[in-house]
Amino acid sequence: MAIVGIDLGTTNSLVALLQDGAPLTLANELDEHLTPSAVALAEDGALLIGRAAKDRLVTSPESGRAFFKREMGTEARYSFGGRQWTPIECSALILREMKRIAELRLGQAVSRAVITVPAYFHDPQRQATVSAAEIAGLRVERILNEPTAAALAYGYARPERECRILVFDLGGGTFDVTLLEVFEGLIEVRASAGDSMLGGEDYTDALLEKVEEKLGGRVRAPGALRQQVEVLKRELSRAPSATLRQGSGEVVVTREEFEAVSRPLTARLQPIVRRCLRDGGLAPGDLDDVLLVGGASRMALVHAFVAAELGERPPRLVDYDKVVAHGAAVQAARCERLEAVRDVILTDVCPHSLGVEVSKEFAPERYEEGYFLPILDRNTTIPASRVSRLSTLHPMQDRLALRVFQGESRRVEENTLLGQLEIVGLKHRPGQRHAGAVDVRFSFDASGLLEVDVTILHSGETRSKLIQQRPGALSKAEVDEALRRLRPLKVNARDMLPNRARLERAERAYRELTGEDRERLSTALDRFEAALASNDAEEIAFSAALLDQSVGSRFHAESERQLELDPLP
Amino acid sequence: MNPWEVLGVPEGTSDPREIRRAYAAKVREHPPDSDAEGFRLVREAYEALRKRKEALAAFGEPAHEGAPSRPEEEAAWRAERKLRSHPDAVPEDIPAPLREARDDDPEPSVEAELAAIDGAAALPAGEERDGALCEALRTLADRARADPRLVAAWSRAMLQVAWDARDPSLAVRCARIGDVLLDLVEGEGEVALRIVATLRGRGDLTALAKLARAILETDGEPRQGIEHVVLPLATSLALLDPSLARDLADHAFRQRAQGRGESSEWQELDRRLAAAKELGPIEPGLARFLSLLLDGRRGTGPESRRAASAARRRVATLPEESALVALLHERAPGLLEASKAGTAKPWGWGKYVATIWLVVILARACGEFAGERGPPLPRDTERMLRDMEKILERARETEKRSGLQPRTPPKPPASPPLPER
Numbered sequence: 001m002a003i004v005g006i007d008l009g010t011t012n013s014l015v016a017l018l019q020d021g022a023p024l025t026l027a028n029e030l031d032e033h034l035t036p037s038a039v040a041l042a043e044d045g046a047l048l049i050g051r052a053a054k055d056r057l058v059t060s061p062e063s064g065r066a067f068f069k070r071e072m073g074t075e076a077r078y079s080f081g082g083r084q085w086t087p088i089e090c091s092a093l094i095l096r097e098m099k100r101i102a103e104l105r106l107g108q109a110v111s112r113a114v115i116t117v118p119a120y121f122h123d124p125q126r127q128a129t130v131s132a133a134e135i136a137g138l139r140v141e142r143i144l145n146e147p148t149a150a151a152l153a154y155g156y157a158r159p160e161r162e163c164r165i166l167v168f169d170l171g172g173g174t175f176d177v178t179l180l181e182v183f184e185g186l187i188e189v190r191a192s193a194g195d196s197m198l199g200g201e202d203y204t205d206a207l208l209e210k211v212e213e214k215l216g217g218r219v220r221a222p223g224a225l226r227q228q229v230e231v232l233k234r235e236l237s238r239a240p241s242a243t244l245r246q247g248s249g250e251v252v253v254t255r256e257e258f259e260a261v262s263r264p265l266t267a268r269l270q271p272i273v274r275r276c277l278r279d280g281g282l283a284p285g286d287l288d289d290v291l292l293v294g295g296a297s298r299m300a301l302v303h304a305f306v307a308a309e310l311g312e313r314p315p316r317l318v319d320y321d322k323v324v325a326h327g328a329a330v331q332a333a334r335c336e337r338l339e340a341v342r343d344v345i346l347t348d349v350c351p352h353s354l355g356v357e358v359s360k361e362f363a364p365e366r367y368e369e370g371y372f373l374p375i376l377d378r379n380t381t382i383p384a385s386r387v388s389r390l391s392t393l394h395p396m397q398d399r400l401a402l403r404v405f406q407g408e409s410r411r412v413e414e415n416t417l418l419g420q421l422e423i424v425g426l427k428h429r430p431g432q433r434h435a436g437a438v439d440v441r442f443s444f445d446a447s448g449l450l451e452v453d454v455t456i457l458h459s460g461e462t463r464s465k466l467i468q469q470r471p472g473a474l475s476k477a478e479v480d481e482a483l484r485r486l487r488p489l490k491v492n493a494r495d496m497l498p499n500r501a502r503l504e505r506a507e508r509a510y511r512e513l514t515g516e517d518r519e520r521l522s523t524a525l526d527r528f529e530a531a532l533a534s535n536d537a538e539e540i541a542f543s544a545a546l547l548d549q550s551v552g553s554r555f556h557a558e559s560e561r562q563l564e565l566d567p568l569p
Numbered sequence: 570m571n572p573w574e575v576l577g578v579p580e581g582t583s584d585p586r587e588i589r590r591a592y593a594a595k596v597r598e599h600p601p602d603s604d605a606e607g608f609r610l611v612r613e614a615y616e617a618l619r620k621r622k623e624a625l626a627a628f629g630e631p632a633h634e635g636a637p638s639r640p641e642e643e644a645a646w647r648a649e650r651k652l653r654s655h656p657d658a659v660p661e662d663i664p665a666p667l668r669e670a671r672d673d674d675p676e677p678s679v680e681a682e683l684a685a686i687d688g689a690a691a692l693p694a695g696e697e698r699d700g701a702l703c704e705a706l707r708t709l710a711d712r713a714r715a716d717p718r719l720v721a722a723w724s725r726a727m728l729q730v731a732w733d734a735r736d737p738s739l740a741v742r743c744a745r746i747g748d749v750l751l752d753l754v755e756g757e758g759e760v761a762l763r764i765v766a767t768l769r770g771r772g773d774l775t776a777l778a779k780l781a782r783a784i785l786e787t788d789g790e791p792r793q794g795i796e797h798v799v800l801p802l803a804t805s806l807a808l809l810d811p812s813l814a815r816d817l818a819d820h821a822f823r824q825r826a827q828g829r830g831e832s833s834e835w836q837e838l839d840r841r842l843a844a845a846k847e848l849g850p851i852e853p854g855l856a857r858f859l860s861l862l863l864d865g866r867r868g869t870g871p872e873s874r875r876a877a878s879a880a881r882r883r884v885a886t887l888p889e890e891s892a893l894v895a896l897l898h899e900r901a902p903g904l905l906e907a908s909k910a911g912t913a914k915p916w917g918w919g920k921y922v923a924t925i926w927l928v929v930i931l932a933r934a935c936g937e938f939a940g941e942r943g944p945p946l947p948r949d950t951e952r953m954l955r956d957m958e959k960i961l962e963r964a965r966e967t968e969k970r971s972g973l974q975p976r977t978p979p980k981p982p983a984s985p986p987l988p989e990r
Contacts, residue, residue: 184593334602345593347601347612360812381612383605446601 003112003141003336004102005328007149008091008129010069010173010199011295013037014325015098017106018333021340023153023326026105028097029498034321035097039090040064041081048500049097055504058224059511065090067201070173072132073125088132089482095136113138114332116324118174119145119351120194122416123406135482141335146171147178148189148348149327150293155180155187156330156344163288166310168273169324170302171294173199177273179280185343191280191379192351193272198265200233200296206262207233207253211244214251224512233258237300259301266305273309279379284310293323350444353378357403357412359393367393372405372412375442385443392436398427402440404452404467419467421452428458499532502544509551517550524550572614588618679722682709686726702730703743710748717755724752724760741767746783753784753795761798769805777805781817796821800834807841814842 005023007014012034016025025033030051040053040063048056048064057064065078068087078085095115102110115138117129126143133140144152147167154165162183169176176194180187208229228244232253235242241254259266277284290310296302297320319326333341355374359367375388392400400423407415426436441453453464506525513521524547531539573580576591592615599607682705689701709726713719727740741764752760768776781802803817818838 184590186593186596345596345600347596381616383601383609384612385609445605 001108001112002102002106002110003114003332004098004110005114005116005144005149005325005330005332006095006098006138007116007146007325007328008069008094008098008132009037009324010067010171010201011037012172012321013094013098014322015102016322016325016329017102018329018338018340023156023329025322025325025329026101028101029104030501035094035101036066037069037091037094038064038066039068039085039093042500042504045081046500047093048504049093050501052501052504055501055508058227059504059508067173070197073122073128088128089135089485091129091132092135092482095133095138099136099138111137111139112141112335114142114144114328114335115140116144116146116149116328118169118171118194118196119147119176119178119192120174120196122196122352123418124416125196131479134479142331144328144331145176145178145189145192145348145351146174146324147176147192147293148180148346149324149331150291151178151180151182151187151189151327152330152344152346153323153326154291155182156327156341158182159185159343164282164286165289165291166273166276166287167291167293168297168302168306169194169293170269170296171199172201172296173197175199175269175272177276179276179282185345187344187346188381189346189348190282191276192349193276193279194351195268195272198268200294200299202265203262203296203299204230204233206265207236207258210253210257210261211251214253215246215249224508233299237298255300262301266301269302269305270309287311291323293320295320347381348446349379350376350382350384351378352406352416353408354404354406354418354442354444354450356388356390356440357405358390370412372407372410372415375440376444378408380444383443383445385441387439387441390438390440392426394436396427397436399424400426402452402454404450418450419452419465421454421463421465423454423456423463425456425459425461499540499544502547503528506547506551521547521550572617575610575614576618583618583621585619588615679709679712679719682712683722683726686730690730699739699742702739706730706740706743707745707748710745710751713755714747714751717751720751720756723748724756727760728763738767740764746780749780750783750787753798754787758795758798765798765802769801774806774809777802778810778813781806781813785813785816785820796834800838804834804838804841807838811842814838 002017004015004017004026007016014025014033014035016023018024027033028035028050032051035050036054038050038053038057040048040056042048042052042056042063053064054066057066062080064080065085068076068078068090071087072091074087076087078087078090095113099110099113113133115129115133117126121129129143130140147169150167150169151165154167159182163181165180165182167176167178167180169178174194174196175198176192178192179190181190182188204226208226211225211229211232225246228246232242232244236253236255236258239255241252243250243252287310290306292298292302292306330341330344331346334344334346353374354376355372357369358371358373359369360371373388373390376384376386380386402421402423403412404418404420405412405415406418409415423438426438428436437457439453439455439457441455443451443453445451450467451464452467453462455462503525506521506528510518510521510525524543528540528543528547531543534540571580573582576588576595578587578591582588592611595611596608599611601608685705685708686702689698689705692698692701706723706726709719709723713723727744730740740760744760744764749761749764752758765777765780768780781799784799784802799817799821803814803821806817807814818835
């Protein structure tokens with residue numbers, strides 16, 4: 001049974017697998033490889049996923065949700081369709097859609113997957129992703145870091161080259177930088193850094209603010225405005241200025257203005273790139289290639305930033321949207337132990353430091369607690385094992401609570417708590433050696449399992465605890481409960497998907513048009529709905545063509561996609 | 570098994586290409602996905618050999634290709650082992666051991682070395698000249714390490730080349746940590762003093778911290794008067810790493826006959842240590858920012874004045890800090906508006922509030938320190954601070970409204986452990 005690779009993105013998601021030795025992304029019935037990561041409910045209560053949901057959100061933003069990846073691993077709740085949704089449930093619906101597309105194209109059941117996440121995702125965010133997969137009915141073979149996936153796709157295509165590459169991955173909602181070295185057929189990640197709250201959507205927000213300011217109070221269709229701004233943003237990467245029309249109003253935004261409003265965002269890229277290079281021990285001059293990955297990397301201002309920061313070498317332009325999915329497909333093939341990938345060896349790093357809470361003595365006998373002592377430093381190649389010797393505060397102390405954290409702050413409260421270990425039997429008899437001392441060993445394996453071993457030195461006693469980064473945080477009962485909650489909202493009949501998308505798109509267009517155009521559209525829409533009700537295949541096909549014509553190219557979802565697929569500047 | 574045996578290369582090999590090839594071959598035998606334990610051993614051996622090369626380079630010896638003599642390798646490997654079991658130690662900063670000069674040694678001649686320095690200095694300015702000069706200075710330093718009677722000649726050459734010829738950055742680049750320690754133990758400390766001043770001027774706290782650790786770890790008995798060098802070092806580090814600064818101050822105190830707490834440098838150090846305690850942990854970037862500001866405000870002798878003005882210039886051009894300040898500047902009005910309207914995005918708050926909070930308290934501390942001395946903060950900063958305070962207030966209200974609690978320190982654990990020194 002095939003294992004598929006899934007790129008679960010903030011804006012779009014993809015599913016891919018290795019076919020005849022080459023990674024291949026799978027398209028849905030709309031022949032789209034990119035499925036928007038959006039979920040919405042139609043007026044009749046049907047659950048919409050992907051393009052249809054995205055279009056529905058334009059006309060009624062409160063009917064669903066997009067960009068939930070940014071809130072994975074948090075307590076966020078969305079309410080639409082008369083109930084509460086968690087980011088995990090929304091992601092599960094997208095993953096279920098990916099599973100469905102894969103099954104549709106492969107003609108067989110798919111129940112195992114490799115899923116990519118931003119390298120800078122913390123542990124709870126990774127766990128949430130695994131839980132979402134469980135709800136979607138997928139067993140996660142491996143959680144793979146997105147830039148690592150990009151590099152895997154890159155290294156897989158050129159195994160014989162010896163090179164040092166920087167992967168610059170600015171996606172819809174997250175930013176990752178990863179430094180890799182490929183040598184002797186080995187793909188080695190040297191360092192990762194990132195910001196899981198910075199991406200193309202923030203650029204769109206910045207531009208949206210600017211446009212709103214320029215429009216003043218003349219915003220006619222606020223729901224559609226964001227989508228228009230999105231298109232405007234893309235146009236600005238190809239032309240020095242672009243125009244946006246809202247009702248009777250019209251605004252022109254120049255590239256300089258866009259650069260000015262997004263400067264605070266671009267300023268956040270620099271320290272991350274520098275930290276990654278510093279951690280990996282390389283200078284910009286040492287790099288053989290810079291890989292731009294993620295849809296937002298298309299922006300001209302990102303190209304300018306990369307050129308300024310990493311030298312004037314033209315960055316290697318890759319298939320921005322698909323490369324991560326391709327890497328996931330290669331990893332999936334490795335999990336399957338396929339012949340084509342037998343020679344691919346990959347070593348990764350842990351992106352965050354792992355350590356324990358300690359007290360520090362600032363003056364004799366005056367301790368301050370709550371300090372973080374890293375045991376496994378960030379960017380250590382995994383699997384790895386490190387040991388640190390700690391001691392109790394007081395000679396008569398018998399027990400201690402060892403709290404395990406992940407993060408980079410000096411104080412533990414700023415870091416993420418992973419687990420806790422109780423140790424008893426520390427009190428020693430006089431004359432025993434190593435009074436109150438313990439050895440704390442952290443072992444981190446390639447699949448993200450952290451094992452903490454504590455050895456009490458004077459007695460030789462050992463306590464250990466597995467801190468599971470996988471499988472997910474949900475119990476069997478919780479998964480069942482989540483499944484039960486999602487069941488009444490079964491996705492409509494499969495062949496409906498293109499029609500659903502067409503309907504949502506047409507309704508979106510209806511709100512925009514006026515006069516004769518609107519009338520014509522209204523007629524076509526009525527006829528199409530009647531055809532759907534009649535279930536007459538021929539009539540449906542005919543009225544669909546008619547409707548597409550009436551919607552016109554301007555409101556065709558295609559227009560947006562064409563921009564995405566245009567040749568690069 | 571030593572790391573060469575693990576990787577299956579001839580013992581003593583230091584050719585990076587050969588080591589890497591052997592590593593790649595061994596990783597194929599022990600892939601990380603299926604043989605974690607085997608991979609760990611291979612990886613550790615590989616990292617040990619890589620680090621060893623760096624350590625050798627820091628000793629001043631070139632990391633030669635081929636196989637050098639065995640005892641040397643053994644020592645480096647042992648040092649490596651020791652370091653790995655003590656995570657606090659800094660591998661590249663081990664000072665070279667000093668040999669006592671014997672009285673019956675003939676007076677050494679350094680004419681060849683001095684000629685080499687003069688020759689290099691006469692080259693047209695450029696990278697080639699700098700490289701040659703560095704090499705010549707290091708050669709002389711190596712001889713001085715072996716024979717302390719040459720320290721004076723070396724430090725004269727350093728002072729002449731670097732400061733008299735207006736290029737302190739060259740001296741900072743040429744001097745290795747071992748050289749600075751040599752000057753502190755055997756020399757007048759003049760070179761060390763100026764290197765510290767230049768590093769402070771640049772705000773290079775990382776280098777200062779390395780130097781500080783090396784000073785604390787050196788075995789040689791530092792001379793009297795070392796506090797002139799060590800105190801400014803401790804002052805600059807006080808915000809970044811208070812415990813290191815405190816150790817350094819104690820170290821300086823031991824070398825000083827009179828009690829501490831009289832000179833203005835001591836007072837400054839105490840003030841900053843108190844602030845560091847008050848403020849809690851500070852992000853390294855911000856610590857550097859504030860240290861630079863504070864260092865720039867002090868400024869007495871001609872040297873520190875120069876460093877101070879350099880510091881002030883640097884504050885404006887530091888990439889990370891200026892990016893942060895720019896970010897705050899630009900976001901401030903928008904955030905203020907958004908928070909009034911109650912439309913700020915939920916995911917943005919935590920981060921902004923944390924950053925803003927840091928800047929506000931840092932800048933407040935900065936203002937307090939400046940006190941009567943020095944000019945007030947730039948007007949821009951004042952305005953920014955006011956904005957930040959407003960935003961902070963807003964944010965607190967929003968948090969209250971949404972039921973989120975501001976971060977409070979968690980309850981102390983039953984009995985937290987202490988890292989063993």
